[in-house]
Amino acid sequence: MPIEVLMPALSPTMEKGNLAKWLKAEGDDVKAGDVIAEIETDKATMEVEAVDEGKLGKILVPEGTQDVAVNTPIALILGEGESASDAPAKSAPKKTDSPAKPVAGEDGAAASTGKPAEAAPEEMDVPEGTEMVATTVREALRDAMAEEMRRDPDVFVMGEEVAEYQGAYKITQGLLQEFGARRVIDTPITEHGFAGVGVGAGFTGLKPIVEFMTFNFSMQAIDQIVNSAAKTLYMSGGQVGCSIVFRGPNGAAARVAAQHSQDFASWYAHIPGLKVVSPYTAADAKGLLKSAIRDPNPVVFLENEILYGKTFPVPKLDDYLVPIGKAKIARPGKDVTIVAWSIGMTWALEAAEELAKKHIFAEVIDLRTIRPLDMQTIIESVKKTGRCVTVEEGWPQFGVGSEIAARIMDEAFDYLDAPVRRVTGEDVPMPYAANLEKLALPTAAKVIEAARAVTYR
Amino acid sequence: MPAAAKADKADKSVSRATKTAAWGKEQELKAYREMLLIRRFEEKAGQLYGMGLIGGFCHLYIGQEAVVVGMQMALKDGDQVITAYRDHGHMLACGMEANGVMAELTGRRGGYSKGKGGSMHMFSVEKNFFGGHGIVGAQVSLGTGIAFANRYRDNGNVCLTYFGDGASNQGQVYESFNMAELWKLPVVYIIENNKYAMGTSVDRSSALTDFSKRGASFNIPGEKVDGMDVRAVYDAGLKAVEYARTGNGPFILEMQTYRYRGHSMSDPAKYRSKDEVDKMRTERDPIERVRNRILERKLASEDEIKKIDAEIRGIVNESAEFATNDPEPDVSELYTDVLR
Numbered sequence: 001m002p003i004e005v006l007m008p009a010l011s012p013t014m015e016k017g018n019l020a021k022w023l024k025a026e027g028d029d030v031k032a033g034d035v036i037a038e039i040e041t042d043k044a045t046m047e048v049e050a051v052d053e054g055k056l057g058k059i060l061v062p063e064g065t066q067d068v069a070v071n072t073p074i075a076l077i078l079g080e081g082e083s084a085s086d087a088p089a090k091s092a093p094k095k096t097d098s099p100a101k102p103v104a105g106e107d108g109a110a111a112s113t114g115k116p117a118e119a120a121p122e123e124m125d126v127p128e129g130t131e132m133v134a135t136t137v138r139e140a141l142r143d144a145m146a147e148e149m150r151r152d153p154d155v156f157v158m159g160e161e162v163a164e165y166q167g168a169y170k171i172t173q174g175l176l177q178e179f180g181a182r183r184v185i186d187t188p189i190t191e192h193g194f195a196g197v198g199v200g201a202g203f204t205g206l207k208p209i210v211e212f213m214t215f216n217f218s219m220q221a222i223d224q225i226v227n228s229a230a231k232t233l234y235m236s237g238g239q240v241g242c243s244i245v246f247r248g249p250n251g252a253a254a255r256v257a258a259q260h261s262q263d264f265a266s267w268y269a270h271i272p273g274l275k276v277v278s279p280y281t282a283a284d285a286k287g288l289l290k291s292a293i294r295d296p297n298p299v300v301f302l303e304n305e306i307l308y309g310k311t312f313p314v315p316k317l318d319d320y321l322v323p324i325g326k327a328k329i330a331r332p333g334k335d336v337t338i339v340a341w342s343i344g345m346t347w348a349l350e351a352a353e354e355l356a357k358k359h360i361f362a363e364v365i366d367l368r369t370i371r372p373l374d375m376q377t378i379i380e381s382v383k384k385t386g387r388c389v390t391v392e393e394g395w396p397q398f399g400v401g402s403e404i405a406a407r408i409m410d411e412a413f414d415y416l417d418a419p420v421r422r423v424t425g426e427d428v429p430m431p432y433a434a435n436l437e438k439l440a441l442p443t444a445a446k447v448i449e450a451a452r453a454v455t456y457r
Numbered sequence: 458m459p460a461a462a463k464a465d466k467a468d469k470s471v472s473r474a475t476k477t478a479a480w481g482k483e484q485e486l487k488a489y490r491e492m493l494l495i496r497r498f499e500e501k502a503g504q505l506y507g508m509g510l511i512g513g514f515c516h517l518y519i520g521q522e523a524v525v526v527g528m529q530m531a532l533k534d535g536d537q538v539i540t541a542y543r544d545h546g547h548m549l550a551c552g553m554e555a556n557g558v559m560a561e562l563t564g565r566r567g568g569y570s571k572g573k574g575g576s577m578h579m580f581s582v583e584k585n586f587f588g589g590h591g592i593v594g595a596q597v598s599l600g601t602g603i604a605f606a607n608r609y610r611d612n613g614n615v616c617l618t619y620f621g622d623g624a625s626n627q628g629q630v631y632e633s634f635n636m637a638e639l640w641k642l643p644v645v646y647i648i649e650n651n652k653y654a655m656g657t658s659v660d661r662s663s664a665l666t667d668f669s670k671r672g673a674s675f676n677i678p679g680e681k682v683d684g685m686d687v688r689a690v691y692d693a694g695l696k697a698v699e700y701a702r703t704g705n706g707p708f709i710l711e712m713q714t715y716r717y718r719g720h721s722m723s724d725p726a727k728y729r730s731k732d733e734v735d736k737m738r739t740e741r742d743p744i745e746r747v748r749n750r751i752l753e754r755k756l757a758s759e760d761e762i763k764k765i766d767a768e769i770r771g772i773v774n775e776s777a778e779f780a781t782n783d784p785e786p787d788v789s790e791l792y793t794d795v796l797r
């Protein structure tokens with residue numbers, strides 16, 4: 001049967017074009033790849049190549065014709081012994097349906113939240129009488145890595161100064177000695193490259209822990225974190241993912257100015273395909289890091305330099321895990337909910353202590369995981385208190401607090417007795433001068449002020 | 458004579474196939490068949506694009522077939538492949554099914570990524586093909602990481618990491634070169650120098666256009682190869698893969714090749730002359746070269762070759778048929794595969 005040559009679409013947006021010129025005449029032999037015609041679009045002149053072999057039997061659209069719609073038959077190609085009057089092959093496939101419309105979650109949950117919130121994972125019971133060991137956050141993080149490396153030979157750690165130097169902040173202290181250079185790997189200063197190497201190794205099933213000396217330098221590598229680590233599982237239809245932890249100190253240290261003082265919680269929490277964890281206590285640091293290393297997904301694990309040296313009780317258990325995605329009530333209360341995490345918890349707890357003296361009883365939630373966000377715990381608390389203050393070191397615009405405020409409006413608007421208040425870092429690059437730096441950061445006083453504002457007291 | 462073609466012929470440093478014994482019938486026919494499958498598949502993809510069945514970007518591999526086919530013939534089971542967005546040829550060469558690749562191009566549920574990746578993002582763990590990446594240069598670090606895993610596991614596998622002349626100017630390529638040589642990773646970097654990155658010719662983008670020397674400051678050896686001759690590719694590939702497999706670290710192969718089509722479907726390719734393209738097609742075409750060799754050496758008759766042609770056409774037509782009739786993914790797939 002003769003084969004119809006159709007007016008081709010030559011760009012994602014082309015709907016019609018002009019048939020500028022025929023380069024073959026009726027009766028000419030054509031081979032696959034031969035240019036048979038020229039077509040003009042609004043952008044360019046393009047060549048049409050034959051895909052099939054045969055004789056150009058009949059030209060259906062003469063040259064010079066304007067506005068020929070895409071998919072209009074423009075010529076017939078004949079096989080051996082065929083004539084143009086034979087019925088043309090209608091093998092032309094039909095155009096695809098219009099793209100599927102995004103659907104809301106089963107219960108019609110708002111598009112902004114995507115899927116309806118899943119039930120938060122269960123917290124592990126610490127048996128009564130368990131010995132609690134005073135441990136710094138630094139030691140807890142190291143212990144978590146060491147335990148997981150003992151447990152699973154596929155876990156390894158790489159980064160700048162992690163091995164021989166024992167870690168720029170001494171988080172990997174002792175790991176080289178115990179696990180050797182094969183599994184504790186000093187990299188060159190090459191964040192973009194080694195983040196990609198980690199993700200590639202993760203694609204094959206290894207479980208890298210990639211340390212950024214600080215998260216400020218992860219901006220060099222953010223393409224590999226977002227475009228490769230977070231999206232590949234989806235783009236591969238579930239075939240290729242990576243179990244990888246990107247970890248390191250996040251946020252402002254002290255007096256290191258703008259390029260070294262930045263909070264990345266909202267940056268990474270924006271990305272579907274990532275989990276984002278940011279602990280406050282040593283116990284949570286240990287239990288969450290162990291969970292992060294075991295998690296089959298990429299996890300961004302945000303630590304805090306100022307907290308590294310702080311001591312907390314850590315349960316002495318063989319395998320202490322804290323679930324990702326579960327917030328914790330750090331201090332119960334009834335008058336106002338304060339949501340914080342990481343270093344923000346120091347300001348939140350200090351504020352709650354002061355507020356109690358004024359008979360304002362704040363419930364302090366330690367978020368621990370930023371993505372997935374444990375809205376269930378926040379909402380339950382807000383239903384009780386009717387008021388909410390969020391605390392974060394990051395900038396105010398498009399921050400985690402903004403997201404929490406929006407979600408409270410979605411899910412608990414009727415329970416609110418006051419607008420949600422955000423306490424954040426000031427909307428400026430971090431200044432160096434001691435007095436200005438202090439002004440740029442949240443403080444317990446700012447949290448107190450916000451709590452009093454929402455409780456009208 | 459167009460500059461590109463002339464330069465290639467005159468350049469004595471370019472490896473041309475002469476080192477291994479002449480191929481026998483089986484190898485010549487295999488190379489012919491595999492290259493033809495890619496050529497016909499790509500022509501069909503172009504046609505389906507023209508009909509609006511394939512959307513977005515679609516980067517065809519026509520002209521470059523000898524590179525992946527020759528390299529694939531030099532591999533062992535277990536070796537991995539990773540490349541950028543001009544990836545259909547690589548997938549077919551890895552043994553991925555034409556149906557699944559074409560159905561991904563049309564965004565259907567039977568596609569390798571269930572229709573969620575498209576032309577630029579496809580994977581097959583089974584065939585050790587790791588994508589399919591849309592960010593120019595990203596696959597170079599990723600491939601280096603796959604090689605890192607090979608070394609970590611000491612499994613004797615090599616990762617072929619393909620990238621373009623344009624990608625060769627990305628910073629992470631050199632970060633990867635450094636680590637690969639430092640840690641002696643089993644990776645072969647294959648720079649597919651098809652003379653252009655979109656509309657920018659190599660002379661306009663690159664201070665050093667001899668890409669085989671791009672590893673020099675890391676002590677990585679390199680070789681320029683006639684990428685339009687599948688045997689030359691195979692010979693160089695064997696050597697490079699062996700070098701990497703035996704613990705010597707990375708090797709760079711600059712494949713001198715050429716794409717006949719525009720960068721993507723909507724590129725009218727006004728930055729080069731018709732002559733230049735025609736010269737390449739008529740004088741250097743990788744498929745014609747093998748075909749002529751087969752006929753001259755009487756390894757197969759015209760009829761046998763015609764039979765292969767018909768068989769390939771059948772596979773390709775069936776893939777188009779499948780990719781047209783296979784349903785789009787179920788709407789519930791919108792939310793799957795975000796996390797495991």
Ligand SMILES: Cc1ncc(C[n+]2csc(CCOP(=O)(O)OP(=O)(O)O)c2C)c(N)n1
Nearest residue numbers: 543591592593621622623624651653654655
């Ligand atoms: C990081 C990044 N920058 C720019 C682009 C847009 N882009 C896509 S392909 C391309 C040209 C790449 O050329 P080359 O590496 O030579 O590969 P070829 O297309 O020739 O196979 C550009 C600039 C991109 N996808 N990613």
Ligand SMILES: [Mg+2]
Nearest residue numbers: 621622653654
């Ligand atoms: Mg190129």
